[in-house]
Amino acid sequence: MVFSPALAATIGLEEAILLQQLDTLTQHSTSQARRGFEWFTLPRQQLLNHCGFWTPADLHRISRNLVEKAVILIDSPPLHSNDELVFAFNQPIQQSIQPPSTPQPTLRRAQTLRNNWSPSEDILQLLQLNHAIPRQFALDQLEDFILYWRERDEPSHAWENKFRTHVIGQWRRQQAPKTATNFEVDQPARLDSNWRPNADALEILNRNGVDPDFVNEAIPEFVLYWKERGSHPKELNSRFIQHIRLQWARYTSAIKHSTEPTRITPDWTPSSDVYDILTLSHIDATFANDLLPEFIVFWRDSNQLQTSWNSKFLQHVKYHWAKQHQLTNEATSSTRGRSLSEDLSDTSWAQ
Numbered sequence: 322m323v324f325s326p327a328l329a330a331t332i333g334l335e336e337a338i339l340l341q342q343l344d345t346l347t348q349h350s351t352s353q354a355r356r357g358f359e360w361f362t363l364p365r366q367q368l369l370n371h372c373g374f375w376t377p378a379d380l381h382r383i384s385r386n387l388v389e390k391a392v393i394l395i396d397s398p399p400l401h402s403n404d405e406l407v408f409a410f411n412q413p414i415q416q417s418i419q420p421p422s423t424p425q426p427t428l429r430r431a432q433t434l435r436n437n438w439s440p441s442e443d444i445l446q447l448l449q450l451n452h453a454i455p456r457q458f459a460l461d462q463l464e465d466f467i468l469y470w471r472e473r474d475e476p477s478h479a480w481e482n483k484f485r486t487h488v489i490g491q492w493r494r495q496q497a498p499k500t501a502t503n504f505e506v507d508q509p510a511r512l513d514s515n516w517r518p519n520a521d522a523l524e525i526l527n528r529n530g531v532d533p534d535f536v537n538e539a540i541p542e543f544v545l546y547w548k549e550r551g552s553h554p555k556e557l558n559s560r561f562i563q564h565i566r567l568q569w570a571r572y573t574s575a576i577k578h579s580t581e582p583t584r585i586t587p588d589w590t591p592s593s594d595v596y597d598i599l600t601l602s603h604i605d606a607t608f609a610n611d612l613l614p615e616f617i618v619f620w621r622d623s624n625q626l627q628t629s630w631n632s633k634f635l636q637h638v639k640y641h642w643a644k645q646h647q648l649t650n651e652a653t654s655s656t657r658g659r660s661l662s663e664d665l666s667d668t669s670w671a672q
Contacts, residue, residue, distance in 0.1 A: 323482055332390050335383045342371050348478040358409035365404050431476035444481050448488055459488045472567055516544055522558040531569045539565055541643040542602045568601050582626035589617055591634050609638045
């Protein structure tokens, strides 16, 4: 359970815990405006379920302490003799927002996780003080946390609580002692230019309907990303599956094919969705823009028709990005080592 250490030092530990639980439970509950306050009704059993370490008498005692300390208001009989707690936080409603004469119910809505979400400083300090989890370790888990919940696209009222649980789980797994066994655990595959996802990962992606060519094109980008970070996770195949699923979902939803093939126009530009997909692939937008004039000239000269120039350009950029960043032991050569005609006529990337 999350609570503020500073608040606990002010009003008491039990009171701070109960206050936090009341706030959490009312975030997705309706309220009624009466006498200038927002009044909530919570069943006693709901409180007991969330605070199973307290008895009804404990809840009554702690709630009365909050009343005496002017933190909440109660408008119901004692909890040990009544099935409901009717209470209000001791914060008057602003008259300009909701006149007392016209009570209106309010509902706090859950929200999906933003791409740029970050935990508060209070959560980071709480993890460090209560669980001895270094600040940097918690921040290192943020990318995976956002990737997981953005893929699920589920709303929540308490992202900080979810992040705290996620970090604690990762920390405990890392700190767990390694049990001696009669067999040796396979070490993670070394990440180099020859790395490929294992058969299980490819089978999972195939069952999810991901095009095998799409998977193969994404491998050099995935390897490059972790090579540049200087280290790679043990769960490379799991990370690869997450990476491909997210890119494939964006690819299939963003790249729209028209019903009729068309010729590329002189002023054609890729849609913003193409740049979103390139960003997910860790491909620089400037690199893509530098390829655009040559791409247009080649396809206008070829006079060919396509149903999706966005898809064609995306494949073109990913192909040249992979060629420029080949992770082999051979000496790399510039993409301009061949003529523009040879580069553009090489249609292996478009198959």
